[in-house]
Amino acid sequence: xxxxxxxxxxxxxxxxxxxxxxxxxxxxxxxxxxxxxxxxxxxxxxxxxxxxxxxxxxxxxxxxxxxxxxxxxxxxxxxxxxxxxxxxxxxxxxxxxxxxxxxxxxxxxxxxxxxxxxxxxxxxxxxxxxxxxxxxxxxxxxxxxxxxxxxxxxxxxxxxxxxxxxxxxxxxxxxxxxxxxxxxxxxxxxxxxxxxxxxxxxxxxxxxxxxxxxxxxxxxxxxxxxxxxxxxxxxxxxxxxxxxxxxxxxxxxxxxxxxxxxxxxxxxxxxxxxxxxxxxxxxxxxxxxxxxxxxxxxxxxxxxxxxxxxxxxxxxxxxxxxxxxxxxxxxxxxxxxxxxxxx
Amino acid sequence: xxxxxxxxxxxxxxxxxxxxxxxxxxxxxxxxxxxxxxxxxxxxxxxxxxxxxxxxxxxxxxxxxxxxxxxxxxxxxxxxxxxxxxxxxxxxxxxxxxxxxxxxxxxxxxxxxxxxxxxxxxxxxxxxxxxxxxxxxxxxxxxxxxxxxxxxxxxxxxxxxxxxxxxxxxxxxxxxxxxxxxxxxxxxxxxxxxxxxxxxxxxxxxxxxxxxxxxxxxxxxxxxxxxxxxxxxxxxxxxxxxxxxxxxxxxxxxxxxxxxxxxxxxxxxxxxxxxxxxxxxxxxxxxxxxxxxxxxxxxxxxxxxxxxxxxxxxxxxxxxxxxxxxxxxxxxxxxxxxxxxxx
Numbered sequence: 001x002x003x004x005x006x007x008x009x010x011x012x013x014x015x016x017x018x019x020x021x022x023x024x025x026x027x028x029x030x031x032x033x034x035x036x037x038x039x040x041x042x043x044x045x046x047x048x049x050x051x052x053x054x055x056x057x058x059x060x061x062x063x064x065x066x067x068x069x070x071x072x073x074x075x076x077x078x079x080x081x082x083x084x085x086x087x088x089x090x091x092x093x094x095x096x097x098x099x100x101x102x103x104x105x106x107x108x109x110x111x112x113x114x115x116x117x118x119x120x121x122x123x124x125x126x127x128x129x130x131x132x133x134x135x136x137x138x139x140x141x142x143x144x145x146x147x148x149x150x151x152x153x154x155x156x157x158x159x160x161x162x163x164x165x166x167x168x169x170x171x172x173x174x175x176x177x178x179x180x181x182x183x184x185x186x187x188x189x190x191x192x193x194x195x196x197x198x199x200x201x202x203x204x205x206x207x208x209x210x211x212x213x214x215x216x217x218x219x220x221x222x223x224x225x226x227x228x229x230x231x232x233x234x235x236x237x238x239x240x241x242x243x244x245x246x247x248x249x250x251x252x253x254x255x256x257x258x259x260x261x262x263x264x265x266x267x268x269x270x271x272x273x274x275x276x277x278x279x280x281x282x283x284x285x286x287x288x289x290x291x292x293x294x295x296x297x298x299x300x301x302x303x304x305x306x307x308x309x310x311x312x313x314x315x316x317x318x319x320x321x322x323x324x325x326x327x328x329x330x331x332x333x334x335x336x337x338x339x340x341x342x343x
Numbered sequence: 344x345x346x347x348x349x350x351x352x353x354x355x356x357x358x359x360x361x362x363x364x365x366x367x368x369x370x371x372x373x374x375x376x377x378x379x380x381x382x383x384x385x386x387x388x389x390x391x392x393x394x395x396x397x398x399x400x401x402x403x404x405x406x407x408x409x410x411x412x413x414x415x416x417x418x419x420x421x422x423x424x425x426x427x428x429x430x431x432x433x434x435x436x437x438x439x440x441x442x443x444x445x446x447x448x449x450x451x452x453x454x455x456x457x458x459x460x461x462x463x464x465x466x467x468x469x470x471x472x473x474x475x476x477x478x479x480x481x482x483x484x485x486x487x488x489x490x491x492x493x494x495x496x497x498x499x500x501x502x503x504x505x506x507x508x509x510x511x512x513x514x515x516x517x518x519x520x521x522x523x524x525x526x527x528x529x530x531x532x533x534x535x536x537x538x539x540x541x542x543x544x545x546x547x548x549x550x551x552x553x554x555x556x557x558x559x560x561x562x563x564x565x566x567x568x569x570x571x572x573x574x575x576x577x578x579x580x581x582x583x584x585x586x587x588x589x590x591x592x593x594x595x596x597x598x599x600x601x602x603x604x605x606x607x608x609x610x611x612x613x614x615x616x617x618x619x620x621x622x623x624x625x626x627x628x629x630x631x632x633x634x635x636x637x638x639x640x641x642x643x644x645x646x647x648x649x650x651x652x653x654x655x656x657x658x659x660x661x662x663x664x665x666x667x668x669x670x671x672x673x674x675x676x677x678x679x680x681x682x683x684x685x686x
Contacts, residue, residue, distance in 0.1 A: 221597070232622075233596050246565075255598060256554070275574050
């Protein structure tokens with residue numbers, strides 16, 4: 001028989017150990033609302049019910065832990081995508097540095113237009129022009145050099161509307177969803193049309209998602225050696241994986257090897273990911289964030305009746321499909337109590 | 344103040360909870376030898392010292408947990424690769440089923456040779472021939488159909504020497520290394536030149552490595568719909584990632600996004616992975632399994648003085664490089680007490 005004192009000492013050590021494991025936090029949270037930034041409604045209920053039924057042992061919809069994969073689009077789903085994808089702004093901001101290294105580009109389009117600083121002219125750049133800018137600013141350096149550059153930009157760049165770092169423009173309700181899924185044994189993945197290496201720079205800090213759980217559009221790298229003979233990987237202007245539309249389930253298979261049981265998106269680029277997710281057996285969850293809150297964020301897509309041809313937005317056709325297939329549409333205006341942590 | 348009885352009850356619940364988390368197992372193991380199938384020697388010491396110095400808080404070589412990535416080649420490093428890669432045997436064994444579906448192949452080479460059952464003729468098949476067989480047997484079906492086929496084969500196929508399922512031919516000392524790394528906060532990855540989807544079928548069961556931690560040679564998939572409109576991914580005969588030689592660090596970057604701190608291999612296909620691993624700062628570990636035990640397994644590579652040109656083996660040049668760069672060579676004969684769990 002051990003003494004009360006030693007039991008208490010063991011108890012304290014166990015409490016410390018459990019605390020270190022984050023279990024106390026989880027236990028404390030379980031007694032309160034895991035989604036405090038959500039208004040009560042169909043969307044919030046759908047999330048709570050899905051997590052409960054897939055993680056309660058004995059439930060007919062129980063999903064074993066290794067199969068608990070939830071994928072999240074990033075731009076427009078986890079953070080603001082207007083007026084322009086942050087990564088595109090990064091690339092435009094990088095152009096002067098690229099031209100300093102290659103002065104011959106100063107009078108060549110589309111670099112000339114970007115250097116002019118004329119935002120309206122930049123907004124009219126074609127996809128071909130944008131691809132030239134992306135290739136010039138995202139490739140040709142080592143993967144480590146790219147991380148340093150992108151991290152430096154993220155530290156200094158500010159969104160024009162909120163005057164805050166882009167990394168603060170993440171939706172608080174979705175942060176709660178990420179944490180709630182993880183607290184229930186789900187592995188959360190980003191599945192973005194954006195650049196895999198770009199999102200990896202901040203995914204851990206902003207979303208609590210490690211680099212290896214970022215599935216994104218990826219270019220090839222080339223193994224080689226720097227001038228001191230140190231082994232390096234150089235980013236190449238060759239597309240390996242276009243992680244958008246049908247490319248999303250393909251990228252998810254390549255990087256994860258499992259069909260997700262839950263998927264979140266906000267645009268026609270996410271349609272196939274949601275469809276693929278729902279195509280598996282058992283309980284499944286597909287949700288689409290609808291940007292219908294011009295006052296607190298932006299309103300676009302079916303909220304504004306924009307034409308379906310507008311790529312990267314939530315088209316009317318997607319909205320109709322979601323309603324028909326019982327995918328849950330999240331209204332930012334009605335379902336979210338607040339949008340940002342700083343609100 | 345709570346009573347002793349309630350403290351004891353809490354204690355019992357905590358013990359149960361810790362047991363469920365596997366912590367008791369880890370604690371119990373820490374007091375015993377984590378590598379019981381290893382003879383005392385430089386290789387065993389290198390592993391123990393590396394894990395200790397990279398995971399002890401305050402150690403100058405401490406590696407934060409998110410950075411603890413260890414990559415393991417499979418064929419010849421985690422399991423037997425002779426007389427032929429298991430996946431190649433799988434493909435050869437699948438040929439009759441493929442020909443049943445496409446009878447026109449019966450009289451076309453290389454399928455005709457495979458159908459003849461003449462093992463010597465099969466051993467003389469060219470790389471071109473093998474590629475035709477791989478394409479015919481590994482593509483054209485959905486990713487789920489492939490899993491079912493491969494799992495069925497793994498259940499029934501037997502290695503000719505040990506008369507056991509291939510999945511039992513995993514090296515017990517390496518199983519201990521995998522568990523020891525994981526017990527110390529490392530994420531263990533397979534980085535194989537073999538097919539990513541093939542290894543994923545059994546990696547969890549055989550190595551405790553989930554599908555998403557298998558980096559392998561990967562073909563493209565195509566998103567589409569089956570005849571009932573269900574969304575499917577079909578395996579395509581288009582190579583996306585050749586995860587061998589320089590392709591290994593490239594594949595590791597694509598799938599993980601971090602430079603490993605430890606890497607294990609056994610052949611010239613692993614050279615660049617080890618080099619890339621050692622090229623990072625801080626404590627690093629690179630190890631090569633040398634097959635020098637003809638009695639208990641096989642002896643090949645520098646153990647037998649085979650020419651360097653023999654692809655897929657541990658060449659003399661690699662052996663010399665390992666010695667020069669202080670990569671640790673593991674002698675199966677001298678460093679391993681036993682080879683298999685069934686020994």
